[in-house]
Amino acid sequence: MAEYFGSRVEDIFNTMPERFQPENVAGVDVRIGYSVTGEGGGKWVVTIKDQKLNVEKVEELPKCSVVLLAEAEAFVGGALGVVNLQDAMAAGKLKVDGDITILGNVLPKAFTPFVPVIRAKDIIDSMPARFLPEKAEGVSMKIGYDLTGQDGGKWTVVVDNGSCTIKDGLDSDCTVVMSMEADVFVGLNTGKISASSAFSAGQVKIDGDIGAAGATAQFFKKFEIASDDKKGEELISISVVNSINQRFATGPYMGKWFAGLKEKKFYASKCPVCGRTLIPPREVCANCRVRATEFVEVGPKGTVNVIDLVYYASPDPLTGKVRSTPYAVLYMSMDNGTPDEMFSHELNPKDIDRVKSGSRVRPVWNEIRTGGIDDLLYFEIDD
Amino acid sequence: MFIQRGQITKDCFVMPGKMALPNQYFAGRVGSNFIISLRDDRKILGVKCPKCDKVYVPPREYCEKDFTKLDENWVEIGSEGVITNYTIVNYNDKHLPRKAPYILALIKLDGADTPMAHIVEGIETEEVQIGMRVRAVFSEKPTNTILDIDHFEPIG
Numbered sequence: 174m175a176e177y178f179g180s181r182v183e184d185i186f187n188t189m190p191e192r193f194q195p196e197n198v199a200g201v202d203v204r205i206g207y208s209v210t211g212e213g214g215g216k217w218v219v220t221i222k223d224q225k226l227n228v229e230k231v232e233e234l235p236k237c238s239v240v241l242l243a244e245a246e247a248f249v250g251g252a253l254g255v256v257n258l259q260d261a262m263a264a265g266k267l268k269v270d271g272d273i274t275i276l277g278n279v280l281p282k283a284f285t286p287f288v289p290v291i292r293a294k295d296i297i298d299s300m301p302a303r304f305l306p307e308k309a310e311g312v313s314m315k316i317g318y319d320l321t322g323q324d325g326g327k328w329t330v331v332v333d334n335g336s337c338t339i340k341d342g343l344d345s346d347c348t349v350v351m352s353m354e355a356d357v358f359v360g361l362n363t364g365k366i367s368a369s370s371a372f373s374a375g376q377v378k379i380d381g382d383i384g385a386a387g388a389t390a391q392f393f394k395k396f397e398i399a400s401d402d403k404k405g406e407e408l409i410s411i412s413v414v415n416s417i418n419q420r421f422a423t424g425p426y427m428g429k430w431f432a433g434l435k436e437k438k439f440y441a442s443k444c445p446v447c448g449r450t451l452i453p454p455r456e457v458c459a460n461c462r463v464r465a466t467e468f469v470e471v472g473p474k475g476t477v478n479v480i481d482l483v484y485y486a487s488p489d490p491l492t493g494k495v496r497s498t499p500y501a502v503l504y505m506s507m508d509n510g511t512p513d514e515m516f517s518h519e520l521n522p523k524d525i526d527r528v529k530s531g532s533r534v535r536p537v538w539n540e541i542r543t544g545g546i547d548d549l550l551y552f553e554i555d556d
Numbered sequence: 557m558f559i560q561r562g563q564i565t566k567d568c569f570v571m572p573g574k575m576a577l578p579n580q581y582f583a584g585r586v587g588s589n590f591i592i593s594l595r596d597d598r599k600i601l602g603v604k605c606p607k608c609d610k611v612y613v614p615p616r617e618y619c620e621k622d623f624t625k626l627d628e629n630w631v632e633i634g635s636e637g638v639i640t641n642y643t644i645v646n647y648n649d650k651h652l653p654r655k656a657p658y659i660l661a662l663i664k665l666d667g668a669d670t671p672m673a674h675i676v677e678g679i680e681t682e683e684v685q686i687g688m689r690v691r692a693v694f695s696e697k698p699t700n701t702i703l704d705i706d707h708f709e710p711i712g
Contacts, residue, residue: 257585409583409591409700415651419573428567488577495578545571 175212177249182213184290185252186228195224197282203275206237211245221283239271252287292324293355296362296396297339300330303394304337314382316389317343317350318358325355332392349381362396426454429468434548437538439472441510450510474555475505477532478515482525501525503552505534521553528554586617586627594704598694600633602668613668614702635692636711637665644681653703657681663690663708674702678709 175181186207198221207217216234220227234240243251247266250256261267269276297318309332316330329340329347343350357376360366371377379386423431426442430453433440442454446461450471458465481502486495501520506512520528521537528534535555542548583591586603593601602613603626610619617627642661645652659681662671676690690708698704 254585407588407592408585409588411581411700412578413581414576414578416574416576417649417651419575421571421573423568423571425565425568428565428569431569432567544569 175245177213177246178253178255178289180249180253180287180289182209182215182245182249183230185249185287186217186219186230188287188290189219189228189284190226192284192287193226194283194285195226198224198279201279201283203238203279204235205275205280206234206240207248208234208240208242209245209248210243214245214248221279226283237271239269239273239275241276242268242270253289254286291359291363293318293320293358294324294326296359297326297328297330299396300339300393301337303396304332305392305394306335306337309337309392310335312388312392314348314385315344315346316385317347319343319350319352320355320358321352322354322356330389337392347381349379349383349385351386352378352380424456426456430454431544431546431548433470434538435542435544437473437536437542438470439507439516439536440468441471441507441514443467443469448511449514450507452507452510452514452516469509471510472507472516472536474533474535475507475516475552477503477505477528477530477534479504479530480520480528497522499525501528503528503534505552518549519551521551524554584617586615589630590615591700591702591704594694594702595698595700598635600635600665600692600705601630602633602665603627604629604631611667611669613665613670614672631667633668634666637663637668637690637708639676639684639686639688639690640664640671641686642676642684644684659684661690661708674705675707676709677707 201224202222203220205219205221207219209215209217216231218227218229218231218235218237220229241248243261244266247256247261247264251258251261251267258267262269311334313333316332318326318328318330320326320328327341327343329342329344331338331340331344353371353376357366357371361368361371361377366376429440439452440454441450441452442456442465443450444458444461444463444465445467446463447458449458449460450469451458451465452471454465454468456464481504482499483496483502484499486498488495500522501524502517503520504515504517506514507516510516518536520534533555534552537550537553539548539550590601593599600613601615602611603615604611605619605622605624605626606629607622607624608619610621611631611633612619612626613633615626615630617625619626639661640663642659644657645654645660646657648656654675659676659679660673661676661684662673663676664671674692676684677693689711691711692705693707693709695704695706
């Protein structure tokens with residue numbers, strides 16, 4: 174079976190049920206398709222609905238919310254965090270068909286990160302490194318392991334005069350041979366299965382010197398999942414609300430504008446040369462480059478020219494709170510003003526569906542007006 | 557714009573505002589490793605370009621000279637270094653890490669080729685000098701930021 178970075182494509186799917194976090198996916202209803210090419214690849218469908226998980230290997234992908242197409246190596250490497258997903262996407266080794274946000278939003282919550290599956294061979298191979306020569310001084314024995322089932326095999330562990338070596342296959346002169354399912358062997362070593370229950374259930378068979386079998390435990394340090402690998406997986410991300418105090422001076426013109434709002438009036442400044450009405454009032458007509466010293470009252474109603482419908486939930490810079498979406502920004506020609514000078518303000522969200530260019534709108538005022546930015550709430554359709 | 561003579565200022569006022577923006581800062585894989593090492597092991601790590609030997613502290617993913625990918629070539633850097641430049645922060649704001657006045661210095665750690673910005677404490681602001689040797693003082697509590705080094709202090 175093809176392995177990439179020590180793991181197989183199917184490992185990622187087989188471990189999904191134990192990595193699933195149902196409490197994190199309330200209300201989620203998605204079907205994610207995976208099409209993994211290369212040796213050990215295949216097609217899988219992962220369905221998350223009603224906080225339940227279903228993982229299925231399929232011949233043909235059904236209609237999915239999103240489909241991930243990947244080369245096996247990039248897929249396994251990505252799951253392990255050793256392949257950069259953006260690099261893989263740029264290189265065309267990873268493609269997403271459909272709503273990519275599902276992968277980013279749902280998967281990290283739905284599953285704990287994939288960690289390599291421990292196989293019997295990993296444990297056998299680690300024995301020389303875990304060997305404690307001082308505990309096995311003067312001991313000479315051969316311990317045979319006959320492990321059946323998937324990922325099983327036959328190995329002989331040779332302990333001789335303070336050394337420990339591994340041989341493939343069972344030597345005929347083993348001091349003791351232990352036979353069991355490979356899964357049981359892994360469970361015993363990782364602490365998922367207790368030795369007493371495995372023995373009493375007859376899951377472990379011992380041929381030869383039973384005393385020697387018991388002695389093996391003290392010759393070796395306990396098997397531990399390599400902790401170094403885990404360290405690199407922690408990624409640091411922090412949430413911060415940056416809050417910076419500011420002071421805005423109105424000056425005389427915007428001061429006049431806010432004083433008008435308090436009285437439910439819109440004041441524009443009027444250019445003495447071209448006659449246009451600047452709203453909100455500005456000190457200078459930028460077209461004629463002259464001071465606009467005269468104030469005229471415009472509105473309060475107006476006609477909509479342009480509507481911006483905003484779906485992006487931008488934060489309000491004054492409070493940091495995220496705006497509710499969608500919201501509409503209107504560009505209006507105010508009554509009694511020159512029509513080319515448009516005033517911009519928000520629309521009452523209830524009118525979003527029926528506003529159009531040409532709609533007549535009226536201002537909606539705050540009950541309590543202080544001569545500030547909150548005095549004018551929004552505009553709504555005047556009917 | 558200043559107020560012209562003759563303008564009526566009775567409506568003028570100053571409105572307090574607040575720029576409050578929610579941000580999510582991701583340190584990246586390289587940055588995360590750097591901060592985790594500060595936080596858990598109190599060790600300052602850099603990356604060394606295998607091609608030109610330039611050592612970056614704080615680490616970055618690519619060499620700025622030859623664009624070599626650097627994220628595997630970690631080197632441990634000592635916690636002492638030298639001030640290569642500094643400024644005195646003389647105003648207070650709530651997003652700043654210290655009360656004014658405080659020293660913000662560029663510190664080139666021994667073994668590094670790039671300076672990093674950090675706070676210097678333990679001397680009066682007028683005593684700081686380019687060339688002064690300083691040592692990192694690590695934070696008591698983890699912050700998951702560069703402030704896992706709390707500040708630098710002069711040696712001796």
